[in-house]
Amino acid sequence: xxxxxxxxxxxxxxxxxxxxxxxxxxxxxxxxxxxxxxxxxxxxxxxxxxxxxxxxxxxxxxxxxxxxxxxxxxxxxxxxxxxxxxxxxxxxxxxxxxxxxxxxxxxxxxxxxxxxxxxxxxxxxxxxxxxxxxxxxxxxxxxxxxxxxxxxxxxxxxxxxxxxxxxxxxxxxxxxxxxxxxxxxxxxxxxxxxxxxxxxxxxxxxxxxxxxxxxxxxxxxxxxxxxxxxxxxxxxxxxxxxxxxxxxxxxxxxxxxxxxxxxxxxxxxxxxxxxxxxxxxxxxxxxxxxxxxxxxxxxxxxxxxxxxxxxxxxxxxxxxxxxxxxxxxxxxxxxxxxxxxxxxxxxxxxxxxxxxxxxxxxxxxxxxxxxxxxxxxxxxxxxxxxxxxxxxxxxxxxxxxxxxxxxxxxxxxxxxxxxxxxxxxxxxxxxxxxxxxxxxxxxxxxxxxxxxxxxxxxxxxxxxxxxxxxxxxxxxxxxxxxxxxxxxxxxxxxxxxxxxxxxxxxxxxxxxxxxxxxxxxxxxxxxxxxxxxxxxxxxxxxxxxxxxxxxxxxxxx
Amino acid sequence: xxxxxxxxxxxxxxxxxxxxxxxxxxxxxxxxxxxxxxxxxxxxxxxxxxxxxxxxxxxxxxxxxxxxxxxxxxxxxxxxxxxxxxxxxxxxxxxxxxxxxxxxxxxxxxxxxxxxxxxxxxxxxxxxxxxxxxxxxxxxxxxxxxxxxxxxxxxxxxxxxxxxxxxxxxxxxxxxxxxxxxxxxxxxxxxxxxxxxxxxxxxxxxxxxxxxxxxxxxxxxxxxxxxxxxxxxxxxxxxxxxxxxxxxxxxxxxxxxxxxxxxxxxxxxxxxxxxxxxxxxxxxxxxxxxxxxxxxxxxxxxxxxxxxxxxxxxxxxxxxxx
Numbered sequence: 121x122x123x124x125x126x127x128x129x130x131x132x133x134x135x136x137x138x139x140x141x142x143x144x145x146x147x148x149x150x151x152x153x154x155x156x157x158x159x160x161x162x163x164x165x166x167x168x169x170x171x172x173x174x175x176x177x178x179x180x181x182x183x184x185x186x187x188x189x190x191x192x193x194x195x196x197x198x199x200x201x202x203x204x205x206x207x208x209x210x211x212x213x214x215x216x217x218x219x220x221x222x223x224x225x226x227x228x229x230x231x232x233x234x235x236x237x238x239x240x241x242x243x244x245x246x247x248x249x250x251x252x253x254x255x256x257x258x259x260x261x262x263x264x265x266x267x268x269x270x271x272x273x274x275x276x277x278x279x280x281x282x283x284x285x286x287x288x289x290x291x292x293x294x295x296x297x298x299x300x301x302x303x304x305x306x307x308x309x310x311x312x313x314x315x316x317x318x319x320x321x322x323x324x325x326x327x328x329x330x331x332x333x334x335x336x337x338x339x340x341x342x343x344x345x346x347x348x349x350x351x352x353x354x355x356x357x358x359x360x361x362x363x364x365x366x367x368x369x370x371x372x373x374x375x376x377x378x379x380x381x382x383x384x385x386x387x388x389x390x391x392x393x394x395x396x397x398x399x400x401x402x403x404x405x406x407x408x409x410x411x412x413x414x415x416x417x418x419x420x421x422x423x424x425x426x427x428x429x430x431x432x433x434x435x436x437x438x439x440x441x442x443x444x445x446x447x448x449x450x451x452x453x454x455x456x457x458x459x460x461x462x463x464x465x466x467x468x469x470x471x472x473x474x475x476x477x478x479x480x481x482x483x484x485x486x487x488x489x490x491x492x493x494x495x496x497x498x499x500x501x502x503x504x505x506x507x508x509x510x511x512x513x514x515x516x517x518x519x520x521x522x523x524x525x526x527x528x529x530x531x532x533x534x535x536x537x538x539x540x541x542x543x544x545x546x547x548x549x550x551x552x553x554x555x556x557x558x559x560x561x562x563x564x565x566x567x568x569x570x571x572x573x574x575x576x577x578x579x580x581x582x583x584x585x586x587x588x589x590x591x592x593x594x595x596x597x598x599x600x601x602x603x604x605x606x607x608x609x610x611x612x613x614x615x616x617x618x619x620x621x622x623x624x625x626x627x628x629x630x631x632x633x634x635x636x637x638x639x640x641x642x643x644x645x646x647x648x649x650x651x652x653x654x655x656x657x658x659x660x661x662x663x664x665x666x667x668x669x670x671x672x673x674x675x676x677x
Numbered sequence: 678x679x680x681x682x683x684x685x686x687x688x689x690x691x692x693x694x695x696x697x698x699x700x701x702x703x704x705x706x707x708x709x710x711x712x713x714x715x716x717x718x719x720x721x722x723x724x725x726x727x728x729x730x731x732x733x734x735x736x737x738x739x740x741x742x743x744x745x746x747x748x749x750x751x752x753x754x755x756x757x758x759x760x761x762x763x764x765x766x767x768x769x770x771x772x773x774x775x776x777x778x779x780x781x782x783x784x785x786x787x788x789x790x791x792x793x794x795x796x797x798x799x800x801x802x803x804x805x806x807x808x809x810x811x812x813x814x815x816x817x818x819x820x821x822x823x824x825x826x827x828x829x830x831x832x833x834x835x836x837x838x839x840x841x842x843x844x845x846x847x848x849x850x851x852x853x854x855x856x857x858x859x860x861x862x863x864x865x866x867x868x869x870x871x872x873x874x875x876x877x878x879x880x881x882x883x884x885x886x887x888x889x890x891x892x893x894x895x896x897x898x899x900x901x902x903x904x905x906x907x908x909x910x911x912x913x914x915x916x917x918x919x920x921x922x923x924x925x926x927x928x929x930x931x932x933x934x935x936x937x938x939x940x941x942x943x944x945x946x947x948x949x950x951x952x953x954x955x956x957x958x959x960x961x962x963x964x965x966x967x968x969x970x971x972x973x974x975x976x977x978x979x980x981x982x983x984x985x986x987x988x989x990x991x992x993x994x995x996x997x998x999x
Contacts, residue, residue, distance in 0.1 A: 577828060
């Protein structure tokens with residue numbers, strides 16, 4: 121028994137060491153340089169940086185507002201009504217997640233750009249073209265694209281929260297004379313608080329620190345883009361460090377507030393999750409209304425993807441309503457570009473390594489916290505979830521700083537000559553929360569008695585783990601691994617900042633570079649984006665098939 | 678099958694809540710012993726300590742004279758039938774039953790033979806390739822029993838194995854378990870809070886109270902000669918008598934002519950094969966009488982109650998004793 125406990129503590133110690141070195145140290149490195157009062161004061165004196173912060177904050181608030189309205193409406197419809205195609209509509213909502221929003225931005229420009237579909241349509245109607253993406257238009261475009269990408273996460277949280285409300289609670293309110301509106305406002309909304317907080321805080325942090333979308337739209341006055349652009353002159357201007365510190369502080373504050381609010385949120389469940397126990401079946405034409413609402417949102421969210429596909433399969437999709445001349449030329453161009461094939465191989469290499477690292481660390485954290493209940497496992501669990509509150513830009517900067525500051529790190533993490541481990545570990549650390557949540561939820565739903573039974577029938581601790589525990593949480597581990605792999609394949613911040621030499625570029629950096637090439641760049645980048653989209657789509661479908669409705673648990677903290 | 682000796686076993690949680698307080702118990706080879714008691718009396722904890730799933734604070738446990746306290750669960754050969762069966766959903770019926778044998782590295786042919794024998798014994802052989810999730814509660818219970826039988830344990834532990842079954846199935850399973858234990862001459866410890874189960878099946882039964890073994894003996898001994906009022910009342914109804922003693926309702930006889938106590942009939946409850954009569958007895962309060970059949974009697978009329986003093990048992994005490 122003692123050696124078994126010792127081994128468990130040894131493994132936990134290993135994970136804590138890993139998290140300490142590759143999670144806390146990068147953050148510490150950034151703080152070490154950026155926590156300079158003079159630097160921060162200089163930052164706040166500079167009108168451009170303050171505007172960047174303000175814009176980032178405004179983007180976060182507007183995006184979260186849009187996400188909340190869209191997901192609350194859809195979640196209420198899903199919970200309240202039975203309608204044809206309900207289950208399909210629910211799955212179709214995951215579509216926006218199959219593309220990083222910055223690739224979506226590429227498609228969106230095809231629709232709303234000066235030479236985009238809308239203006240072509242207006243031209244046919246004899247109306248002068250409008251520059252939708254100039255002035256404040258670009259701000260709203262960034263918010264809209266991010267909202268369409270992020271609302272499924274909030275939606276999944278809200279559906280779960282609604283499903284957990286005991287129908288007897290609203291029935292009791294109705295019984296005491298509350299109108300449907302009062303029941304919603306006084307009973308359901310307060311009881312959904314934990315779901316709202318979880319969904320909205322992830323959206324808020326995510327959109328506050330998003331780099332790819334504003335970068336793609338050329339909206340440079342946001343903090344993340346300013347940090348990215350400041351990379352090249354880091355030696356002479358250390359302001360980006362201070363910007364990163366401010367981003368970290370704001371994200372950490374938002375995370376803490378959400379955590380505290382979550383703690384005080386009332387328990388919504390009456391013991392059993394009675395999903396849709398109160399669903400109403402609509403009659404005649406009304407039964408198609410909820411499905412139509414889902415359809416409109418899915419179509420809107422899918423538009424950038426459709427535009428991207430159209431662009432990828434046509435030689436001309438500029439100044440026209442529909443794409444012209446169907447072709448595979450863009451795919452050929454993309455594949456013949458020196459950037460593309462090596463970037464696919466690089467991304468596969470980094471992402472496989474990241475997946476294995478995230479799965480090993482995540483599994484150990486979940487086991488230590490949920491099953492072994494070791495002292496210190498709470499800290500490991502907390503640390504493992506920290507990446508949700510820390511922007512990718514902060515980590516990327518931290519790793520960069522570490523490679524300069526520590527000689528051992530410069531050997532392992534040479535961003536110029538050998539960034540394989542640097543990128544793999546950077547990807548892995550940010551994906552550990554998905555693995556921890558997926559495996560923890562599997563372990564919590566598996567009765568411990570099954571493992572006790574295995575011990576009782578002659579299996580030692582290791583064989584119990586291999587023969588009983590792991591098979592019972594395999595689906596969860598696979599889903600965590602799939603998320604770790606696919607999100608690593610399409611990771612933006614670390615890829616754009618840490619991959620500095622063309623031969624080490626991963627897919628996203630190659631995509632970004634391709635899109636900047638004048639002439640054939642957009643078509644080739646779109647073709648490349650289509651491949652990425654189908655890749656992530658297949659991964660999410662596999663995850664949804666394996667986990668079913670429990671897939672929402674992966675996006676919680 | 679082993680002879681089991683438990684000595685001065687103690688266990689407390691958080692250092693304060695004493696769940697087991699110096700329990701001594703001897704189980705002879707091939708004996709079926711029951712542990713009875715209310716929720717929280719420590720009976721399941723004792724079972725889990727025997728299985729090695731919970732560590733005792735002090736005391737000793739030996740199987741055939743060999744102290745097993747330091748052995749991990751997998752080395753004890755104390756197979757358990759769990760209350761919720763704990764069948765592994767990712768393995769089919771055959772693999773669930775074969776699990777313990779595979780852990781022992783039993784040859785494949787022998788595994789096949791032993792698994793099928795065990796399944797036959799619980800009449801589940803035709804479900805060998807079925808998924809355990811497709812079985813009914815009763816069938817799952819049989820598989821859990823077969824899994825424990827297959828490893829030929831030194832001690833069979835049963836933790837309220839029938840509590841999730843309906844009344845009819847429970848009666849059938851009681852007879853099955855008793856038959857299997859007798860046929861295989863199993864040394865078994867069976868935990869339940871159902872006194873009917875214990876009294877009908879046990880070779881010996883012990884009543885636990887506040888972490889101690891209040892009394893152990895044959896079903897007849899503990900029912901008819903309980904050592905204290907707690908045991909008496911836990912195993913069945915007890916009437917307090919004016920003389921200070923207690924008596925079970927079925928030991929009282931109702932008469933219209935003579936008897937030790939005069940009593941006024943208050944209520945009648947009819948159960949088909951038997952009847953319960955509630956009387957008011959001066960100096961004793963309400964007294965319950967149970968008898969087979971249902972003769973006609975008049976509510977409110979005065980009767981006499983008689984009893985044999987050989988059947989007097991400890992009278993119920995204050996509620997603190999419960």
